[in-house]
Amino acid sequence: MKKVKWILFSFLLIGGSLLLQSCLDDDDNNDYNSLAITTIKVKAGQDYYFALDDGKKMLPGDTTSIHNYLVKDGQRAFVYFNLLEEKKEGYDYNAKVQYIENILTKSVIPMDEQTTDSIGDDRINIVDMWLGGGYLNIEFQLFGTQNIQKKHMLNLVRNERQ
Incomplete structure (x- = not known):
């Protein structure tokens, strides 16, 4: 009987740790790895970049995941993205943008x-x-x-x- 309890306890311990591992590993459910609060800066037409709050600049090098986003100069936004390895001159970061969510801004x-x-x-x-x-x-x-x-x-x- 003692042996059966030990086997049952071991099975629950191993099975429980595998279940918890799958719950904690949430990276597979997200298409992005990072989030930034940014200000959109329009250079010309639909050509734009993200000004980060620390003064750095992020180029939206790949925007295939966003569709019909209306670019507006000065718009504050949450930007969900993955960094790309290829560097672009004049930018601190190059990113694949997964999603942009506008942030409402108001005056006092x-x-x-x-x-x-x-x-x-x-x-x-x-x-x-x-x-x-x-x-x-x-x-x-x-x-x-x-x-x-x-x-x-x-x-x-x-x-x-x-």
């Missing part, structure tokens, strides 16, 4: 007597905040709802009330 809204009633007061939790690429980047959490009728708007305001 002055809060005065006229706008006080239109500014919401839902609380947010700021997870992280940093300056990069000339922008104030804020990672936040918002207590939301599954109700699609309830809309949320987030703005950074400057109090100009006396």
Whole structure:
């Protein structure tokens, strides 16, 4: 009986470690290895590159995975990519772009007597905040709802009330 328990324990240990290995190895499920927060810089027409927040430049050397992306100069974006080995002169990185997701950017809204009633007061939790690429980047959490009728708007305001 002791031998059966030992064999069963060994089988569960080996089988469990193989199952956990497959759950932890998520690289096969992603088409990209890296993510960057960038600002799109248009050189001419649809010719563009990504300005990284640390001042480096990344060339979208292979864009076969993205289709119908409207390039806009100054657009902030999350760029999912894989680095290519071939270097290009004038760029710090050369990348195969897998996906681009635009980031909403806004200006600061002055809060005065006229706008006080239109500014919401839902609380947010700021997870992280940093300056990069000339922008104030804020990672936040918002207590939301599954109700699609309830809309949320987030703005950074400057109090100009006396």
